[in-house]
Every structure is written in C-alpha cells, then in structure tokens.
Amino acid sequence: xxxxxxxxxxxxxxxxxxxxxxxxxxxxxxxxxxxxxxxxxxxxxxxxxxxxxxxxxxxxxxxxxxxxxxxxxxxxxxxxxxxxxxxxxxxxxxxxxxxxxxxxxxxxxxxxxxxxxxxxxxxxxxxxxxxxxxxxxxxxxxxxxxxxxxxxxxxxxxxxxxxxxxxxxxxxxxxxxxxxxxxxxxxxxxxxxxxxxxxxxxxxxxxxxxxxxxxxxxxxxxxxxxxxxxxxxxxxxxxxxxxxxxxxxxxxxxxxxxxxxxxxxxxxxxxxxxxxxxxxxxxxxxxxxxxxxxxxxxxxxxxxxxxxxxxxxxxxxxxxxxxxxxxxxxxxxxxxxxxxxxxxxxxxxxxxxxxxxxxxxxxxxxxxxxxxxxxxxxxxxxxxxxxxxxxxxxxxxxxxxxxxxxxxxxxxxxxxxxxxxxxxxxxxxxxxxxxxxxxxxxxxxxxxxxxxxxxxxxxxxxxxxxxxxxxxxxxxxxxxxxxxxxxxxxxxxxxxxxxxxxxxxxxxxxxxxxxxxxxxxxxxxxxxxxxxxxxxxxxxxxxxxxxxxxxxxxxxxxxxxxxxxxxxxxxxxxxxxxxxxxxxxxxxxxxxxxxxxxxxxxxxxxxxxxxxxxxxxxxxxxxxxxxxxxxxxxxxxxxxxxxxxxxxxxxxxxxxxxxxxxxxxxxxxxxxxxxxxxxxxxxxxxxxxxxxxxxxxxxxxxxxxxx
Ligand code: SF4
Numbered sequence: 053x054x055x056x057x058x059x060x061x062x063x064x065x066x067x068x069x070x071x072x073x074x075x076x077x078x079x080x081x082x083x084x085x086x087x088x089x090x091x092x093x094x095x096x097x098x099x100x101x102x103x104x105x106x107x108x109x110x111x112x113x114x115x116x117x118x119x120x121x122x123x124x125x126x127x128x129x130x131x132x133x134x135x136x137x138x139x140x141x142x143x144x145x146x147x148x149x150x151x152x153x154x155x156x157x158x159x160x161x162x163x164x165x166x167x168x169x170x171x172x173x174x175x176x177x178x179x180x181x182x183x184x185x186x187x188x189x190x191x192x193x194x195x196x197x198x199x200x201x202x203x204x205x206x207x208x209x210x211x212x213x214x215x216x217x218x219x220x221x222x223x224x225x226x227x228x229x230x231x232x233x234x235x236x237x238x239x240x241x242x243x244x245x246x247x248x249x250x251x252x253x254x255x256x257x258x259x260x261x262x263x264x265x266x267x268x269x270x271x272x273x274x275x276x277x278x279x280x281x282x283x284x285x286x287x288x289x290x291x292x293x294x295x296x297x298x299x300x301x302x303x304x305x306x307x308x309x310x311x312x313x314x315x316x317x318x319x320x321x322x323x324x325x326x327x328x329x330x331x332x333x334x335x336x337x338x339x340x341x342x343x344x345x346x347x348x349x350x351x352x353x354x355x356x357x358x359x360x361x362x363x364x365x366x367x368x369x370x371x372x373x374x375x376x377x378x379x380x381x382x383x384x385x386x387x388x389x390x391x392x393x394x395x396x397x398x399x400x401x402x403x404x405x406x407x408x409x410x411x412x413x414x415x416x417x418x419x420x421x422x423x424x425x426x427x428x429x430x431x432x433x434x435x436x437x438x439x440x441x442x443x444x445x446x447x448x449x450x451x452x453x454x455x456x457x458x459x460x461x462x463x464x465x466x467x468x469x470x471x472x473x474x475x476x477x478x479x480x481x482x483x484x485x486x487x488x489x490x491x492x493x494x495x496x497x498x499x500x501x502x503x504x505x506x507x508x509x510x511x512x513x514x515x516x517x518x519x520x521x522x523x524x525x526x527x528x529x530x531x532x533x534x535x536x537x538x539x540x541x542x543x544x545x546x547x548x549x550x551x552x553x554x555x556x557x558x559x560x561x562x563x564x565x566x567x568x569x570x571x572x573x574x575x576x577x578x579x580x581x582x583x584x585x586x587x588x589x590x591x592x593x594x595x596x597x598x599x600x601x602x603x604x605x606x607x608x609x610x611x612x613x614x615x616x617x618x619x620x621x622x623x624x625x626x627x628x629x630x631x632x633x634x635x636x637x638x639x640x641x642x643x644x645x646x647x648x649x650x651x652x653x654x655x656x657x658x659x660x661x662x663x664x665x666x667x668x669x670x671x672x673x674x675x676x677x678x679x680x681x682x683x684x685x686x687x688x689x690x691x692x693x694x695x696x697x698x699x700x701x702x703x704x705x706x707x708x709x710x711x712x713x714x715x716x717x718x719x720x721x722x723x724x725x726x727x728x729x730x731x732x733x734x735x736x737x738x739x740x741x742x743x744x745x746x747x748x749x750x751x752x753x754x755x756x757x758x759x
Pocket of ligand 1: 069074102104107
C-alpha cells in the first residue's frame with residue numbers, strides 16, 4: 053500500500069458506502085485532476101470487484117460537490133433566512149451557545165445528538181461520549197436504529213450477542229442451502245453475489261423470500277413471494293412443516309438450545325393452510341422450501357431489511373432463527389443465522405455507544421458494572437452518566453416540543469429523507485431552537501439547519517469501520533481534504549472545549565481508537581487486542597479480540613453460544629398483522645406499499661445523487677406496479693402516479709412490471725421532494741428494537757396526470 057497523498061501514490065482503502073466495505077485503491081489526481089479508484093484484488097471480501105457506486109466514489113470528493121466552508125443561518129431567529137458562509141469559530145460558537153441556552157432554559161434533557169451508521173468507529177464512540185460527558189444528555193441515537201436494530205435484538209435474544217454475520221461471508225459459498233429473507237444483494241451489494249453464485253456452482257440451493265421478484269430472486273432455485281409483513285407467519289409455517297416432516301434435529305436441540313417446547317407449540321398452531329392464507333405463498337412452495345432446507349446437511353438463513361423493518365421485526369427475525377436452530381443449522385461450520393447489515397459501518401456503528409440504550413463494547417447502559425467500567429475509562433463518576441434516552445424516531449418526534457429536545461447536533465444522517473413519516477420529521481427539525489448538522493454535502497436535512505459544519509469524508513481521513521462480518525478494517529487517508537473542512541473528531545473537540553470540557557476529546561483517530569479499545573475491553577464487542585498496526589498487517593481483524601496475541605474470531609458459537617448457559621434460546625413467537633393493513637378493495641387504502649433500494653443509489657442519496665454516472669443509471673424515484681393494477685388504474689409505464697398513505701403523498705412515474713405482486717406497490721427511498729417514499733411510511737415501532745415499520749403500510753394509488 054502507498055502512503056503519499058501529494059505524490060500520486062495509490063493507497064489501500066475502502067469504499068465509503070455499504071456494509072461490505074469493499075477494498076479499493078485510491079490514487080489522487082495530479083493538480084486539479086480527480087482522484088481515481090483502482091481495484092484491490094487482494095482484499096478478501098470483494099476480491100477486486102466493485103459496484104458502480106464504489107467505482108465512482110471519487111466523484112464525491114470533488115470541491116464542487118461537497119461543502120468546503122461552514123454555513124450559518126443569516127438571521128438567527130428566522131429559519132427561512134438564507135444560509136451564509138461563516139468562519140469555523142463563528143459556526144462552533146453558535147452551536148455551543150445554542151446547546152448551552154437550551155440546557156440552561158430546559159435542562160440537560162433538552163439537548164440531543166443524532167448519529168449515523170456510516171460514521172467510523174472512532175466517530176461513533178466519541179459522539180456517544182460527547183453526548184453523555186460533554187452534554188450530559190441521555191438523548192443520543194442514530195439512523196442505525198432504522199437499519200438492523202431488529203436483527204440485533206433477535207440476535208441477542210437467541211445467541212446472547214449480536215454480530216451481523218457470525219461467520220465470514222465466504223462461508224456462504226460452502227454451505228448447502230441458503231434462505232435469503234427480504235434481502236436483495238444484487239442491488240444493494242453486488243460483489244457479494246459471487247458467494248451465492250459459487251454456492252450454486254457447488255451444488256447448493258438458494259431460496260429467496262421477497263414480495264418482489266428481484267434480480268436476486270431471479271437467481272434462486274425457489275422464490276417465495278409473500279405478502280409484505282407476513283414473513284413471521286412464513287417462518288412459523290416452515291418450522292411447522294420441518295417438525296411435522298420429522299426433520300428437526302433432536303440431538304442438536306437437546307444439546308445446544310433451550311426453549312424448544314414453547315417455540316414448537318407456537319409453530320404447530322400455524323397450520324400450513326393458515327400460513328398459506330396469511331402469506332399468499334402456495335402450499336406446494338411452502339413444502340418445497342421446508343424440504344429443501346430441512347434436507348440440506350448444512351444451511352444458513354440470512355435476513356435483511358425486509359423482515360427487520362417491521363413493527364414485529366424482532367419477533368420475525370426470532371422466527372427465522374428458530375427455524376435455523378430447529379434444523380440444527382447454527383453454531384457449526386457452514387451453518388448459521390446472519391443479518392446482511394446495510395450501512396457502511398452498520399456493525400461498528402452500533403457497538404461503541406451512539407445507541408440510546410448502550411455504552412461502548414455493546415454494554416447495556418443500565419448495567420451498573422458496565423457503567424462503572426466506562427465511567428472509569430472516561431474519568432467521570434458513574435452516577436454522572438445519564439441513563440437510556442429516546443430511540444431514533446421517538447427522539448425525532450420529540451424535537452421542538454415541551455419536554456422534548458430543543459437543540460440537536462446531527463452528524464452523518466439525513467432523516468428529512470430517510471426517517472419514516474418524513475414530512476412530519478422535517479417539521480419537527482424545523483421546530484428546533486437549534487439544529488446543527490455535520491455533513492459532507494448540503495443534504496435535505498442540512499438545508500434545514502441553523503449551522504452546517506463541513507466535515508471530512510472517507511478517503512480524506514483515517515478511521516476504522518467494522519463490516520457486516522464483524523471484520524474491523526482501516527479506511528486509510530488517501531487524499532488531502534480541501535481547505536475549510538474539518539474532521540468530525542475536530543468538531544467534537546472544538547465543541548467540547550467550548551462547553552467547558554477541554555480534555556478527553558482527541559482529534560487524532562488513532563488516539564480515539566486506543567481509548568475505544570480500553571472502553572470495549574471485557575465487553576461483547578471486545579476490541580482490546582486490535583490496533584491500527586494489526587489491521588494493516590492482517591487486512592482486518594474479527595472481534596471479539598480480547599488481547600494483542602488473540603487471533604480474532606471469524607466464526608462465533610462453534611463451541612458455545614454467548615448466553616450464560618452457552619445454549620441458544622428459542623423464542624416462542626406468534627404471527628400478528630402489520631400495524632397497518634390495506635382496508636379492502638373498496639377501502640381508502642387498498643394496497644400494500646413496500647420500499648427498498650436500487651443499485652445506482654445509496655440510502656438517502658445524499659452522496660450518490662451527486663454523481664452523474666449514477667444519476668444516469670438511477671435518475672429518480674418510481675412506483676412499481678403490476679400490469680393488472682396498471683390496467684385497472686388506466687396508467688401506462690412512465691406516467692405519473694400519486695401514492696397516498698395516512699401520513700402523506702408522493703408522486704413518481706409508474707414502472708409497470710410483473711415482478712411485483714398485484715396487491716403491492718414498491719418505491720425506492722433514495723430521493724426527497726415529491727417522490728419521497730418516506731412521506732408515506734409508517735413510524736409504528738417494534739416494541740423491542742424500536743424499529744419503525746418501513747417495509748409495510750397501506751396506500752392508495754391514482755394517476756397523477758398533469759402534476
Ligand atoms: Fe461500495 Fe458496497 Fe458497492 Fe462494495 S458493494 S463497492 S462497499 S457500495
């Protein structure tokens with residue numbers, strides 16, 4: 053790997069976008085030339101392959117695309133006055149003054165912090181510390197709550213620990229049967245597809261569960277196309293069939309699990325005929341899937357946002373884990389349950405304390421021993437650490453209200469596009485006394501801010517992320533940031549000093565990482581043995597890694613699960629409907645809406661919508677409708693459709709396709725404005741994970757000619 057930035061030497065680094073964290077090389081351009089992304093075939097996860105987003109990632113580094121100076125609202129009291137350039141001192145002074153004013157007037161609970169799953173481990177860690185030590189507020193949460201929180205909760209419930217994949221991604225190629233539930237890696241992380249291809253080349257089977265016949269589903273041996281929100285019933289039906297067919301692994305269940313009797317009773321109450329009715333999946337397909345999975349010597353179930361982003365997401369994931377456990381397909385090589393996390397640091401972002409209920413090392417904020425440990429690393433009194441705060445949507449919903457958060461620091465997130473019921477969330481953001489946003493670009497959320505802080509991004513800084521496998525990797529600085537831009541760590545340092553906490557907020561990422569190691573030591577996500585030097589030498593280290601001479605842990609649970617008795621726990625879960633269901637053919641909201649991603653854009657699109665090449669492939673939002681529905685609506689491909697839910701309305705061209713169910717429409721969520729899918733989505737929360745129900749709500753669809 054190279055080291056120079058001015059010399060044009062290429063440096064090994066990682067893609068700024070999704071949780072695969074593909075390895076790449078970046079060569080800075082000479083003079084005003086743009087930097088160039090090069091392949092890095094030696095990185096084991098993607099072996100040189102990159103999707104279009106990774107290939108074009110250098111475009112976001114260009115000065116014309118990204119912010120290069122702080123902005124402040126011209127008239128402090130008028131949110132509609134224009135943003136104007138400001139010095140860093142003025143911008144940081146204004147943020148500190150706004151936070152201090154809110155605390156003085158309304159108490160410490162009136163300030164809040166909102167983070168992101170794309171922030172490096174160092175940033176996530178320091179942001180959590182900033183909230184609890186410098187602001188003394190319990191209210192910090194982040195957009196990862198909208199990503200994989202249900203899988204994390206179900207993981208902990210079953211296995212005692214949450215690591216998205218408890219095995220390396222490459223293990224997929226060597227198993228015998230994979231059930232992929234509500235996941236579409238062909239669009240979300242294309243280089244991962246090679247492992248599914250290799251699985252099938254090796255004679256393994258792929259079952260895809262998705263209401264849409266996605267590009268991923270097209271490669272499956274079997275595609276089950278259930279109603280949105282019925283994945284829990286589907287998993288129960290498959291477990292019922294597995295048990296009824298005598299394919300449950302009694303020996304494994306007896307030796308390595310607890311709670312099977314209750315889970316079995318719950319599943320046996322879900323007769324296949326009932327499951328067929330609840331899910332819309334025909335009996336023969338249910339039977340074929342149960343047999344395919346049950347007969348395979350080894351197998352995996354992998355979930356993504358489809359089953360997770362539901363108001364019963366935790367129970368839904370638990371039902372799929374139950375299936376794995378009953379089949380004896382967990383805790384042994386080539387088998388297991390895993391979650392394909394979405395955001396770049398979706399895994400690491402949830403480990404280091406930017407969650408409302410957790411401290412670094414994946415520790416519970418209500419655990420006295422955890423509080424004592426973290427407080428000692430931070431040099432504060434454990435009694436001074438706040439308790440749990442509001443979850444992401446509840447935090448956003450409280451903004452500007454009596455008893456809610458009045459001043460918010462938001463880093464690396466764009467909830468004006470990505471939160472459910474986004475129009476309401478935008479109103480709440482506007483109701484704040486102070487909104488300070490740290491970002492790379494002027495996102496829809498940054499446009500609402502009183503102060504915008506332009507921060508460094510991936511290739512302009514060094515920092516670690518933890519990919520979906522639990523592999524801690526190092527994004528290395530490959531180019532110099534433009535003048536006028538500061539790192540998020542420097543922003544926190546500057547703000548903490550202004551708030552009277554001059555110590556404990558270093559600007560140097562490696563110094564932060566060294567503290568993070570100590571804070572995580574002894575916790576579940578134990579980084580104590582990981583260092584920048586080791587990551588460089590080993591191309592990543594899997595946590596837990598409790599000591600410098602520990603090899604790291606690519607595969608979890610081979611001997612025991614991380615529960616007190618070492619056994620995995622079944623959960624007795626039963627079907628329940630989505631929080632909002634269509635109200636019948638003559639009702640006001642007769643159709644399902646589900647949302648998702650397209651390959652050419654990433655998340656709220658804040659970065660990727662600024663890349664010309666990506667915009668050519670994915671220029672704007674659309675509404676997928678089945679030809680039968682299109683005929684009934686009298687709409688042709690490309691004509692505008694209005695989609696209305698109880699929360700809002702969105703307008704986008706129809707995309708007529710028979711890959712979707714006739715009772716369901718689909719919208720990608722990468723855009724703001726009229727085509728904002730999240731204007732429609734339902735913030736009904738999962739009671740355990742506090743995940744909103746992005747993946748299913750009721751809508752009506754009408755032609756919107758002339759709009
Ligand atoms: Fe980047 Fe994900 Fe594409 Fe890899 S798959 S290049 S990490 S966006």
